[in-house]
Amino acid sequence: MKLTWAEIEQNAINFSKRWADASSEGAEKQGFLIDFFKVFGIEDCMVLGKFEYRLNKDSRRKGYVDYLWKSVIAIEMKSRGKSLDEALAQLKLDYMLNLPAEDIPPLWLVSDFQTMRVYSWQNGREALVKEFVTADLHRNVELFSEIAGYTAQRIRKEKENLNIKAAERMGKLHDALVGAGYEGSDLEVYLTRLLFCMFADDTGIFKWNSFYDYINESKPDGSDVFDRLSSLFELLNTPNEIREKRTNISQEMKDNFQYINGALFERTLRRIDFDKKVRQILLECIEFDWEGISPAIFGAMFQAVMDKEQRREFGAHYTSEENILKLINPLFMDELWAKFEKVKNKKKALQDFHDELATLKFLDPACGCGNFLIIAYRELRLLELEVIKVLFGGKDDYIQSRMLDRELLSKDMLKVTIEQFYGIEIEKFPCQVAQVGMWLTDHQMNLRVRYEFGEYHPRLPLKQTAIIIEGNALRMEWDDIVSKVELGYILGNPPFVGFKYASKSQKEDMQLVFGNHIKTALLDYVSAWYKKTAEYIQDTRIEAALVSTNSIVQGTQVGQLWGFLKAKYNININFAHRTFKWSNEAKGKAAVHCVIIGFSQINRLEKLLVDYEGVAGLGVAQIVDKISPYLVNADDIVVNSRRKPLCDIPEIIMGNQAMDGGNLIIEGKDYDNFIAKEPMSLKYIKRYMMGKEFINNIPRYCLWLKDCPPSELRKMPHVMERVEKVRKMRASSNDAGARRMADTPTLFREQRNPDKFVAIPIVSSENRKYKPMDYLDSDTIAGNKLFIIADATLYHFGILTSSIHMAWMRAICGRLEMRYTYSKDIVYNNFPWPTPTDKQTTEIETLAQSVLNARQNHPTSSLADLYDPLTMPPDLLKAHKALDAAVMKLYSFPKTHTEADVVAELMQLYQNLLR
Numbered sequence: 004m005k006l007t008w009a010e011i012e013q014n015a016i017n018f019s020k021r022w023a024d025a026s027s028e029g030a031e032k033q034g035f036l037i038d039f040f041k042v043f044g045i046e047d048c049m050v051l052g053k054f055e056y057r058l059n060k061d062s063r064r065k066g067y068v069d070y071l072w073k074s075v076i077a078i079e080m081k082s083r084g085k086s087l088d089e090a091l092a093q094l095k096l097d098y099m100l101n102l103p104a105e106d107i108p109p110l111w112l113v114s115d116f117q118t119m120r121v122y123s124w125q126n127g128r129e130a131l132v133k134e135f136v137t138a139d140l141h142r143n144v145e146l147f148s149e150i151a152g153y154t155a156q157r158i159r160k161e162k163e164n165l166n167i168k169a170a171e172r173m174g175k176l177h178d179a180l181v182g183a184g185y186e187g188s189d190l191e192v193y194l195t196r197l198l199f200c201m202f203a204d205d206t207g208i209f210k211w212n213s214f215y216d217y218i219n220e221s222k223p224d225g226s227d228v229f230d231r232l233s234s235l236f237e238l239l240n241t242p243n244e245i246r247e248k249r250t251n252i253s254q255e256m257k258d259n260f261q262y263i264n265g266a267l268f269e270r271t272l273r274r275i276d277f278d279k280k281v282r283q284i285l286l287e288c289i290e291f292d293w294e295g296i297s298p299a300i301f302g303a304m305f306q307a308v309m310d311k312e313q314r315r316e317f318g319a320h321y322t323s324e325e326n327i328l329k330l331i332n333p334l335f336m337d338e339l340w341a342k343f344e345k346v347k348n349k350k351k352a353l354q355d356f357h358d359e360l361a362t363l364k365f366l367d368p369a370c371g372c373g374n375f376l377i378i379a380y381r382e383l384r385l386l387e388l389e390v391i392k393v394l395f396g397g398k399d400d401y402i403q404s405r406m407l408d409r410e411l412l413s414k415d416m417l418k419v420t421i422e423q424f425y426g427i428e429i430e431k432f433p434c435q436v437a438q439v440g441m442w443l444t445d446h447q448m449n450l451r452v453r454y455e456f457g458e459y460h461p462r463l464p465l466k467q468t469a470i471i472i473e474g475n476a477l478r479m480e481w482d483d484i485v486s487k488v489e490l491g492y493i494l495g496n497p498p499f500v501g502f503k504y505a506s507k508s509q510k511e512d513m514q515l516v517f518g519n520h521i522k523t524a525l526l527d528y529v530s531a532w533y534k535k536t537a538e539y540i541q542d543t544r545i546e547a548a549l550v551s552t553n554s555i556v557q558g559t560q561v562g563q564l565w566g567f568l569k570a571k572y573n574i575n576i577n578f579a580h581r582t583f584k585w586s587n588e589a590k591g592k593a594a595v596h597c598v599i600i601g602f603s604q605i606n607r608l609e610k611l612l613v614d615y616e617g618v619a620g621l622g623v624a625q626i627v628d629k630i631s632p633y634l635v636n637a638d639d640i641v642v643n644s645r646r647k648p649l650c651d652i653p654e655i656i657m658g659n660q661a662m663d664g665g666n667l668i669i670e671g672k673d674y675d676n677f678i679a680k681e682p683m684s685l686k687y688i689k690r691y692m693m694g695k696e697f698i699n700n701i702p703r704y705c706l707w708l709k710d711c712p713p714s715e716l717r718k719m720p721h722v723m724e725r726v727e728k729v730r731k732m733r734a735s736s737n738d739a740g741a742r743r744m745a746d747t748p749t750l751f752r753e754q755r756n757p758d759k760f761v762a763i764p765i766v767s768s769e770n771r772k773y774k775p776m777d778y779l780d781s782d783t784i785a786g787n788k789l790f791i792i793a794d795a796t797l798y799h800f801g802i803l804t805s806s807i808h809m810a811w812m813r814a815i816c817g818r819l820e821m822r823y824t825y826s827k828d829i830v831y832n833n834f835p836w837p838t839p840t841d842k843q844t845t846e847i848e849t850l851a852q853s854v855l856n857a858r859q860n861h862p863t864s865s866l867a868d869l870y871d872p873l874t875m876p877p878d879l880l881k882a883h884k885a886l887d888a889a890v891m892k893l894y895s896f897p898k899t900h901t902e903a904d905v906v907a908e909l910m911q912l913y914q915n916l917l918r
Contacts, residue, residue, distance in 0.1 A: 006044040011151055012207065014042040015141035016453065022137065025116040026083035035116060036070050036078060042144070043151040048072070058098050068098045073106040076150060081115045090115075091122065095129060110149070121146050142294065145211060169296060172288045173198065179284045185275045191432035193272060195439050196236060197285070199263075202443045205294040206450060213259035215289045218282070225282035229275055235260065240268035264465040267439070294447075326550075326585055327378045329622075330599050333578040333611050334548040335363075335492050336382050343386060347393050357390045361418035366485055367495035368476040368532060370426030373437025375495050376469060377444050380424055384448040387419045392455060417452065421445050424469040425485045427476040434471045441469040477512040477531050481539050488543070493536050496550035499595055500528035521567050527555055530564050533602075537572040540604060546577070548601035553582045556598055556634050558816055558829060562641045565632035568602075569639055576630040577601045578611035580622065581903060596769070598634060612636060614903045623901075633814045635903050637910040642815050644828040649916055650836040653794040655827045658693075658762075658785035661705070662741055662752040664732035666725040671702030681721040687711050694764035694788040698775050700865035705784050707756070708749040716749065756781050757793040761800055764789055766822050773883060774812060774823065775866035776804055778855070790827055798844050801851030805890040806883075807905055808834060814906040835912035837893045847893065850886040857882040 006014070018038055025031045033054055040048035052072030059065055070078040079094040081087065090113040099107050111122040111129060119140065121132040135143050144151070173194065180190055204214035217235065221228045238252065243262050246252055277285075339360070346352035360383060367375045395416065421441045428434045442465055472484055481487070500509060505528050513523040516531040523530070529551045536547045555564055568574040578601040585597035601611075610630050613622040627636040648654065661667050668691060669677050678685055684706065691705035706722060716722065730748035733741045744752060763776045765788050778800070785791050792799065802808060816823050816830050825831070839847065857879040858869060868874055891898065896908055 006151060011043055011144050012141045012211075013453070015144050018042050019138045019140050022116065028080050028082040028085075031116070032069060032080040035080070040150070042140070043147060045150065051075070056098075058101050066093075066097045068094070071098075072108065073102075075108050076110045076112060076147075077108045078112045078114070081113070083115050083117050085115050087113050087115060087118065087120050091120070091129070099124070110147070119143075169288075169291050169293070172284075172291065176281075176284050176288050179281045180275065183275055183278070183281055188431065189272045191435065192270060193275075195432075195435045196268060197288070198436075199267060199439050199443070200235075201289050201291070202293045202296075202446075204289060205292060206443075206446055208261065208263075208446060210259040215286070217259075218286060218289060221282065223282075224279050225277035228277035228282050228285070233272075236268045239263045266465070266468070324378055327375055328382075329580055329613075330494060330548045330550060330601075331375070331379050331382060334494060334546060334601055336386070339383075339386055343390065347390075350394070353390060353394060357387065357394070357418060360387055360390070361420070361423070363491045364423050364425065364485055364489050365492045365494065366425045366427075366481065366490055368427045368481060368493065368535070369495050369497040370428050370433075370437055370471065372428075372433040373426055373440045373469070373471065376424045376426055376437065377440045379494065380419075380421060380441060380469075381444050381448060383419050383423075384445075384451075387417075388448075388451060388455065391416050391452070395456070416456070417449070420467050421469045422467050425490075426469065426471040427474060427479065427481075427484065428471060429473070429475050431473055434473045437471045438468060441471075475512065477516050477535060481535070487539055487545060490543075490545055493540070493545060493547035494549070495532075496597075497529045497532040499552050499597075520571070521563055525559055526563060527552060527560065530555060530560070533564065533568060537568050537574050537602075541572060542604075544603070544605055546601065546603040546605065548578070548599060550585065550597055550599050553596050553598045556600075556632055557814070558824070558826065559644065561632045561815070562643045565639075566641045569632075573604055574602050575604065575606040576610070576632070576634075577603060577605070577607040578613075579630050579634045580613045581615060581634045583615040583622065600634070612903070614901060631907075631910060633906065633910065635814065635907040635910060637907040638914065640910050640914050642829060642833045642913065645832040646828060648832045648834075649913070650834070652836055653792050653799060655763075655790050655792050655831045656755065657753075657827070658787045658789040658791055659755050660752045660787040662733065662744065663729045666728040666732065667706045667708075667751065669704040669706070671704070674702065674704055677721070681719050683715065683719050684722050687722075690783040691786060692762070692779075692783055692789060693786040694766055697762060697764050697777075697785075697789055698767060698865065699867045705751075706749075707751075707784055709754050709756070711749065751784075753787075755791060755793075756784060757791065759793075760785070761792040761795040761803070762789045763792070763803070763825055765825050767825075769822055770872060771870045772806070772872065773804060773809055773870055774825065775870050776800070777858075777866065790825065790831070797848035797851045798839075801847040801854075801886055802836065802890060804851070804854065804883075804886070806887040806902075807890050807894060807896075807909070810902045810905045811909050813902070833913060835909055835916055837890075839893055843893055846889055847886070850882070850889050853882040854879065854886055 018041075021038065022031075022035055025035055036054070037048060040046075045051065048070070052070055052075070054070050055067040056071035057065060057067055068077060069080045070076075077094060077099060079090045079098075081090045091111075094111060094113060099111070107124055109124050111124060113120050113122075114137070117137060118134065119137055120134045121143075122129045123132050132146060133143060176197070177190070177194060180193065185193065200209070200214050203209045204212060214235075217231065218228065221231050238246065238256060238260055239262065241249075241262060246257055246262065342356060343353075346356050363383070365376065365379055367373070370376055421444075424441065426434075426437055428437065445467070470484065472479075505513070509528050510523070513526065513528065513531050516534050517523050517526075529549070532549060533551075533555075536549070539545075540547060554560060565574075578599075580597075580599040582596050582598055585595050608628070609626050610628065611624055612627050612630055612634070613624045615622050625636075629636060629638060631637040631640055633640075633642075669688065674688075678688075687706055687708055687710075688704050689707045691703050693703075695701060696703045706725065708716065708722075708726075716726070726748045730745050733745035733748065736742055740752075744750075758781050760779055761776055762779045762785050763774070767774050779785065792803075795803075811834055812823060812825060812830050815833075816826055857876065858864075860878060861869060861876055864876075869876065869879055888898070891900070891905075894908070894912075896905060900908070
């Protein structure tokens with residue numbers, strides 16, 4: 004009797020375990036091959052073929068094929084570790100080419116017990132089909148379909164960046180369906196069902212390959228595909244007791260496609276007319292090996308089918324598993340694994356631990372398509388599997404002790420379920436994707452159990468489900484979804500929307516969440532999730548961790564958000580990943596700079612802090628006893644805005660704002676022409692620099708008419724024309740201050756023109772180690788995108804341009820997009836300066852001058868050229884490093900200090916100065 008594919012796969016698992024240690028060609032190959040054929044229901048392979056089949060190598064020599072079943076399969080074995088290339092050459096040249104053509108099998112197998120390599124023989128040539136470890140035979144049994152009595156199955160394409168490729172294929176299918184006139188919620192449901200069916204086709208939910216065959220049997224022009232799919236969806240929605248009564252459903256269809264449930268397939272969808280092209284795209288999607296996909300594929304797939312406007316509106320970012328694990332491991336998995344190690348040798352304690360795993364509950368209040376829930380569930384199931392392996396000892400011990408009672412298999416062994424996971428998502432489609440993702444992950448993990456214990460029965464029909472609620476999490480009571488008495492953990496990555504880009508409804512969300520407690524105008528949208536979480540976890544042991552753009556731990560947001568959370572809700576930061584690039588597996592691969600913050604009312608004694616300061620971007624973890632809102636090892640210090648410097652240093656001021664409508668500015672390209680028309684104006688023209696011109700040395704000029712006598716001004720008609728335009732612009736302005744300045748149209752709003760000053764651009768690239776700053780003189784007018792320090796000495800310049808001040812700036816400044824935004828009230832005025840001796844001051848001045856001298860060695864290079872990490876001249880880098888070392892010594896900081904260590908020390912000095 005022909006075995007089912009489920010039976011064959013089960014036999015393959017058992018075979019792999021029995022022969023896991025086999026290695027000797029001479030002693031073990033015959034037993035190995037006899038058992039191999041039994042996998043496919045061949046009880047006596049010696050009747051169908053022959054071991055040691057004798058062939059003439061040539062006129063004088065004879066050889067023996069290890070096994071030959073004419074016209075079906077030839078096998079050559081080698082001892083473990085021996086060359087399979089040699090085995091192939093021997094099989095082909097010594098044996099197969101000496102057979103009559105009609106006897107040469109189309110399937111060849113060479114193996115060293117540990118590895119199997121399958122070849123096809125067609126048109127006088129062999130071709131590699133696939134190589135795999137014997138332990139994965141159950142995943143590849145279809146390669147031997149004819150041995151099992153089935154017709155030859157399709158050969159799958161090998162994985163090539165499978166997760167992303169599959170997402171792109173689903174996006175292509177989406178576009179094809181849209182092109183055929185399908186859209187809206189019907190399209191979303193349709194894609195979700197197809198994704199489920201493709202996965203089911205490859206993982207034993209359906210009979211292997213049955214969905215592909217079902218679609219492949221449709222008409223080539225695609226005209227009957229919709230009807231066939233509709234019939235299939237109806238069958239998947241039909242309970243067994245009803246489908247058995249229906250005579251219009253073939254037994255093969257009943258066997259191939261089990262009842263799933265009504266939640267996924269109950270809705271009737273409007274008709275769509277497939278054509279040849281759309282049918283082919285669907286078949287190409289099904290061809291992928293969906294069994295091996297990562298759960299993160301669901302997020303990538305979802306983003307692949309969203310349009311750009313939706314991505315911007317909802318701040319959708321779909322993440323790699325690596326980044327998700329950065330959050331869930333320190334949040335709960337590390338602790339659970341540590342507990343497992345403590346109790347694994349104590350049966351009663353281990354049983355209690357197993358029960359505990361089944362009680363844990365998780366909430367993602369911005370779950371999107373469920374990636375965080377999916378990975379969290381998978382990791383919890385992997386831990387449970389280790390628990391089960393210790394409790395039951397593996398398949399053989401389990402059979403002996405429990406006689407493989409199938410009911411007990413699910414009741415006693417599998418306790419962790421997807422019903423322990425909750426999510427909130429504002430859109431309907433990702434809710435559906437999250438549900439399917441959790442179902443499929445559950446099935447993946449049950450397959451792992453089958454591999455370990457030799458039996459598995461799918462949880463069909465689908466009764467257990469993750470609780471995914473559609474709605475706006477910021478306008479819902481989370482306690483109505485899952486009681487905080489039962490919940491253990493909150494996790495996720497709420498939308499990445501900066502305060503400048505928040506929509507009207509998002510701003511309303513913020514106001515609703517924060518009420519009148521604090522002003523929300525400068526808070527990022529994600530702040531609302533921190534506040535909701537902090538409020539929800541009051542008087543509980545719930546621990547939370549959220550991903551955020553790093554702006555919430557920089558600039559004015561720190562004082563607003565974290566000062567409030569600490570004061571009102573007693574929130575403690577228990578672990579954190581400092582700024583790193585958050586990559587994902589989505590189409591377009593959006594990447595932003597993020598932090599991960601784990602927090603609760605519980606104050607962990609040992610806290611994890613991970614820094615990504617290194618060039619390679621690899622995280623370096625350390626255990627600390629405290630983490631400040633700036634994510635450094637320091638007390639809960641918040642640096643608030645300050646109008647005057649904390650230390651005795653020169654005042655810093657903003658550059659000059661023209662408020663002229665551009666009429667007092669002369670662009671570089673217009674300079675020569677303007678001078679030609681108005682030569683008298685030359686002595687009233689100065690270089691004009693905003694941040695861009697300063698950093699890139701871009702020529703730009705302005706009319707600086709502060710000291711221009713009226714008699715001379717009247718002799719310059721082109722200048723007068725521009726002055727008149729300034730007057731009109733100011734007079735018609737809605738700004739009362741601008742209107743008052745209409746009476747002085749020759750002047751900038753400010754007239755700050757020191758003889759010599761240090762200029763610091765407000766905004767500069769996050770990629771530079773050192774923020775460019777330089778001395779300018781009165782021939783240059785600094786615009787309002789530069790800060791001015793009029794009385795700065797070389798000592799001040801040296802400290803400001805050092806890596807120590809840069810570390811302070813990076814830690815507490817705000818951001819414009821990802822670029823650093825220097826602040827006089829937050830960064831400069833609060834910086835804790837050292838107290839040097841005269842000798843130390845002189846040393847810093849000398850080294851600061853060395854930096855300026857090194858720049859002068861490259862007169863054609865702009866500051867952008869000099870401070871680009873890839874083009875920074877070695878002599879300039881050397882000068883900076885010498886200055887950095889001296890400033891570190893001045894602060895008495897050890898050479899081994901990381902940037903995070905430096906910031907922590909500076910925070911402590913800052914706190915001391917406040918006392």
